[in-house]
Amino acid sequence: MIRMLLRVLGHEYARPVRRTVALMTTTAVVEGLSYALLGGTPADARPWLVAFGAAVAVYAVLRYVSDLSGFRVGTTLLRGVYHRLGDHLARLPLGWYDAGRVGEVSVMASRGVLQAMGVIAHLLAPFVSACVTPLTIIAVMLAFDWRMGLAALVAAPVVAAIQIWTGRSMAAADAERHERDREAGGRVVEYLQAQPVLRAGGRTAERFRSLDDSLREVQRASRRTVLSALPGMVGLALAVQATFTVLLVLGARLALGGDIGAAEVLAILVLAARCADPLLSLSDIGGKLRGARSELAGLDAVLRTEPLPEPREPVQPAGHGLEFASVTFRHGDRTVIDDVSLSVPEGQRLAVVGPSGGGKSTLLQLLARFYDVDAGAVRVGGVDVRAISTEVLMAQIAIVFQDVYLFDGTIEENIRLGRPDADEAEVRAAATAARLDEVIERLPGGWAANVGEGGALLSGGERQRVSIARALLKNAPVVLLDEVTSALDPVNEAAVHEGIERLMAGRTVVMVAHRMRTVRRADRIVFLDGGRIVEEGRHDELLHHGGRYADFWNVSLAPATHG
Template sequence: MIRMLLRVLGHEYARPVRRTVFLMTTAAVVEGLSYALLVPVLRALFGSTPGDARPWLIAFGAAVAVYAVLRYVADLSGFRAGTTLLRGMYHRLGDHLARLPIGWYSPGRVGEVSVLASRGVLQAMSVIAHLLAPLISACVTPLTIVVVMLAFDRRMGLAASAAVPVVAAIQIWTGRSMAATDAERVERDHEATARVIEYLQAQPVLRAGGRTVERFRLLDDSLRELQRASRRSTLSALPGVLGLTLTVQAMFTVLLFLGAYLALGGHIGAAEVLTILVLAARCADPLLSLSDIGGQLRGARSELARLDTVLRTEPLPEPREPIQPVRHDLEFESATFRHGDRTVLDNVSMSVPEGQRLAVVGPSGAGKSTLLQLLARFYDVDAGVVRVGGVDVRAIDTEVLMAQIAIVFQDVYLFDGTIEENVRLGRPDAGEAEVRAAATAARLDEVIERLPGGWATNVGEGGALLSGGERQRVSIARALLKDAPIVLLDEVTSALDPVNEAAVHEGIERLMAGRTVVMVAHRMRTVQRADRVVFLDGGRIVEEGGHDELLHRDGRYADFWELSMAPATRE
């Protein structure tokens, strides 16, 4: 467990962890040894001169005081080490997530990582602060007490030590038997959580379709599966709990009978028997707590395993000797990209001269957005080359590459902050005049004027307090403020009303002016402003050329154009 913890965190944290383990072990040993002083105390009390017990009582009190100080220092070290590890874990996880390719962040994985980064990290790091001390105490103190028993009476000590391998075997067997049920319960827990979120988010659609009862049934089924998995997990732990309890009780009973037999035979004094029984009783509590501690440790270990899996995910390799592109033209040369078993792009070759605009059109699933993602190096191609300014994107430092590119997506995400803070993400060091100019160019100033808070208006998580068109204007203002020479646009007006579409188009035109542009177009009117058009289907370039040229060919693009313009004609 400690080895995995250090592997996840890094061995630079080994020293405070080892110090904490040493202090906690020492405290547990001192606790066990302090009980050895009960023998002379009880021997004096049961003897002819009870007053002789006074110095032994003082010694016992001093030993308990030493134990209390050690336990305080050990617990304090545990809390400090836990805080240090928690901070280090967040820093390491955050740094690693920032280096992973954007394509790694699928919707399902984002939810998994968000849970892992909150509850998962806290549970994993709680080992040092909250679980290590009781675990060491539950293991080391009883073993120390057994050694003390062996020192006073070898027969009683051997009888007590017989329980040690039994307790260890029960713990190992319980851990192995519960591994599968614990994993199933965690999986059902995640599934039920996803169902609850889905049910809440889908309320408008469900109520409009009158299907709330059916959705309740799906949610109830998920919760019932979670209940069954929890019941199976509890039942699988029951044999271990019962076995541990019976072992502890059997050990105490054997010691009681053996002590009585030896005392009646005159082989041992009553004080020694009573002391050993007190020591045996003191062993019971920490041993019985092992079941609960073991369950918590298994949960923490599973979270550590998930953290380890994320941290072992390799980021896209950075070039050892990065090359700085001096031009802003774009090129795909025999680019092939696969996602799982599916070939998304197949041997694609095309180029975009600096300062020109390329429109990418085609049916859904043709690979249009993937082209943009490969240019921004969200992924690396499986074959071929993607170049920016004549340089393979894999040979460009990631920060340098991203500084060259401004991206406006169809689905805009805004951080929970003010409008100004979200615009300034494009260039945090920009002056106030530059921010205002970018907002005006994106026609965001119209939105700001009608909001009560103006620039200080909070947009909510994900920009939920703004409309889709308003979020797009913030995104365009952010891209304008960045002032990057390459612009990638991904169907930015496909879901906007006419008023917002007109405003966004005006902002997009200002954003594209004088820049190298690749736009994925859903509404075909946008394509007419492109210098060149590429029609993708099935991951391949079916047609390419100018807008008018492709219409005259009367091929796939012409058919697509007619279909897209038909609704407008009927209106």
């Protein structure tokens, strides 16, 4: 576990951890050796009592210093791990962040990191003490009497075997409990999000079956975890008590036979009793360490996830034209893009239409290098995106998604994400161009109005206008639009369209759309189905051809015609 901890922390933090472990080990050894000063006769009690008191004082100082070191190192490493995790997450491909992964990382970055780093501050010292102090005391017992010491030493492999067996037997139960906790957390979120639907259906008094089932599974998993731990706890207690009983019987026999004095037997039994407490605490410490280990394993898995490789000698794109050259991309066992070739000359607009699941959004993601292709090449300005540094590539592209995420802050702060060094006039101009100024005027706080977490205090159309203003402020030469008006009301759709037109002016554009009216002004349209280009051409050409695009166009107009 220490190796995994050091791997998660990184090389720069390994030294303080090793120093803290060494200090804790020294403290545990001093604690065990202090009991070697017990003994002697009543006549010379004062010297060994003074020596014992001095040893206890030294141990107390060491214990204070080692515990303080553990807390300080734990606090420092907590900050360091947050920085390391944040830096690593910032380098992972954006395609890695699916819906399930985001929730998992969110829990890991809060509770997971705290629990994992709590090992150093709260668990490492008692664990080292529970392991090292009894072994040191056994060494002292061997010095008192080799027979009694040897009898105590026999218990060491027994205790170790019980701990290993307990850990292995509980691994499956711990993993199941962790999984059930994760599922229950998801069901709670689902229950909260489903409140409007449940209340609209008049089911406010009913229990949410999937949540109840999930909580029952958590209860069962918790019961199995406790039951799995019981044999180890009982076995450890029996082993410790049996060892003490053996030492008691052996000591009495040796004392009655005159082979050892009563004072030595008493001292050895005191040492044996002192061994029992830390050994019995191993069960509780072991359970906490297993929980921390699972969190460490999750952190380790994320930190070992390889980011997309950066080019050793980055190439600067020459221009802003886009090209897909025989591109194939697979997601798992499914081929999402199948041998697609197309180009978008600089300054032109390409519209991508087709049925859901056809691979439209994936084309945008490959252009932005959320993923790397399995075959072929995606080029920006004539250069493979894999040969362009991430910083330069992202500077070339502005993306407006269908689902807009805003940070919990003011509108101005969210717009400035497009270009943090922009002056106030540029921010205001971008907001006006996106028709966001009329939204700001009716908000109570104006520019200082808080948008809430994820932009929850704004409507979907208002969030979209913030996103467009952000893209306008960035002023990138390539614009990627992903279904930006598919779920807007007519008023917001008109405002967003106006902002989009300003955003697209003079730029190379690839837009994905379901509403066909948004694509008719594109310089070129491709119809994508099953990851392949079925048709391509201009709007009028494709309508005249009477193929799949024409069918989509007619279906999109049918509701309006019918009305």
